[in-house]
Amino acid sequence: MASRRPAYLPSFGVQVLIGMAVGLVLGFVGRATGSEGLASTLKIVGDIFVQLLKALVAPLVFTAIVSSIAALRDLANAARLVASTFLWFAATALVAVLIGLTLGTLIAPGVHTGVSAAAAARPETTGSWLDFLRGLVPGNILAIEGSTKLADGAARTALGFNVLQLIVVAIAVGIAAIRVGEAGAPFLAFNASALAIFRRILNWVIRLTPIGTAALLGGAVVRYGWQSLSALGAFALAVYAGLALVLLVVYPALLLANGLSPRRFFAAAWPAIQLGFVSRSSIATLPVTEEVVERRLGVPRAYAAFAVPLAATTKMDGCAAIYPAIAALFVAQYYGIPLHPGDYVLIVLVSVLGSAATAGLTGATVMLTLTLSTLGLPLEGAGLLLAIDPILDMGRTAVNVAGQALVPTIVAHRFGRGERGDFAAQPAE
Numbered sequence: 444m445a446s447r448r449p450a451y452l453p454s455f456g457v458q459v460l461i462g463m464a465v466g467l468v469l470g471f472v473g474r475a476t477g478s479e480g481l482a483s484t485l486k487i488v489g490d491i492f493v494q495l496l497k498a499l500v501a502p503l504v505f506t507a508i509v510s511s512i513a514a515l516r517d518l519a520n521a522a523r524l525v526a527s528t529f530l531w532f533a534a535t536a537l538v539a540v541l542i543g544l545t546l547g548t549l550i551a552p553g554v555h556t557g558v559s560a561a562a563a564a565r566p567e568t569t570g571s572w573l574d575f576l577r578g579l580v581p582g583n584i585l586a587i588e589g590s591t592k593l594a595d596g597a598a599r600t601a602l603g604f605n606v607l608q609l610i611v612v613a614i615a616v617g618i619a620a621i622r623v624g625e626a627g628a629p630f631l632a633f634n635a636s637a638l639a640i641f642r643r644i645l646n647w648v649i650r651l652t653p654i655g656t657a658a659l660l661g662g663a664v665v666r667y668g669w670q671s672l673s674a675l676g677a678f679a680l681a682v683y684a685g686l687a688l689v690l691l692v693v694y695p696a697l698l699l700a701n702g703l704s705p706r707r708f709f710a711a712a713w714p715a716i717q718l719g720f721v722s723r724s725s726i727a728t729l730p731v732t733e734e735v736v737e738r739r740l741g742v743p744r745a746y747a748a749f750a751v752p753l754a755a756t757t758k759m760d761g762c763a764a765i766y767p768a769i770a771a772l773f774v775a776q777y778y779g780i781p782l783h784p785g786d787y788v789l790i791v792l793v794s795v796l797g798s799a800a801t802a803g804l805t806g807a808t809v810m811l812t813l814t815l816s817t818l819g820l821p822l823e824g825a826g827l828l829l830a831i832d833p834i835l836d837m838g839r840t841a842v843n844v845a846g847q848a849l850v851p852t853i854v855a856h857r858f859g860r861g862e863r864g865d866f867a868a869q870p871a872e
Contacts (some may be wrong), residue, residue, distance in 0.1 A: 462653030470664025485662035492655030495648045496727045505613045506638035507748035512617025514745030528750050531850045532758050533795050539689050539760040540794035543768030546685050552678035553776025645730050659721035675831050685765040686838045701853050711739035712848040719844030723836045728844050729755045736848050742855040754847035761839030764794045767814040774824030793817050
């Protein structure tokens, strides 16, 4: 991804691996010594890196989607391309949730747990189907969340972008710019220039990925460790087994079935997958995901600019399929509540459709509470799992990001639209 690197530097992928190794070492050192200075430094550096990526999300998504709308009008079968994308979203989510249900039934993590009932607590944020409708409509064009007063009476305005709303606004602006004809041409030209500028800034930020990876992974080791896994070991095992099956079995099988090389896919998508793992945020990883999908996986910009941001908000096989399925079974088993075949069908439906219903919100807990409320299970059960949620979230987000790169790659290949690189033309191995 990094272009024209000095000859004395290793490849970008090797740099990232070195960053992960350094992060692990720093994390274990910080945890063993209890050094608050090291822990604070890792957190600050990691937070700055994630903030840099998040700062680019809004302008990149807006300008890229407006450009993609202008370009999609020239693509044949654009409607079929979009419909195929949603179909693959649903199909892969279905496979993921079925794996989750199977593992949750076989391992029975709610029965084999050492967590105390005192840990049960109703989460502050819960999901509902109305969130989907509310999440589609922005409060205003700038997506300003609102202002709050500080203790000294000063006003502070928080600017926060809901990516799902941003996609809706960008699509509307792009269509309007096309429909007004010549009057929209200067705007589209300006938008194209802005997109090129933001992409160049993104390249600069991406070069910091090895440093950001070291800080994020080291900080995670210092903060969370692995001690809390003991009481919820069976649950963590079920979740990570499901994530591994999807990432290492289902996705490669889908690539092979479509004549694509799993090895080349994972080599190309690795920067986005590993950043998703350490940052625990599909949105923060979005600029990198779009970059690898377009430049390393050969997906045309016109399609990638539409599909990848949409996937980052609605395509979450880890958080919205595997995890809520296993977690719902855990809660039911823990409280001794029997589930009937109809309940399993509900879990499938919620997992396949629910990621869209919670796209404007963050965290797998929101998706879990949506599943629990639909099944009539105690929402307090979600609190039992919060102790190890950050550790599980790393794996969940990595699978999310892999799926967000997988679907556009497969769809573009099936429609014969690979333009960049040689990935789409390479035979499967």
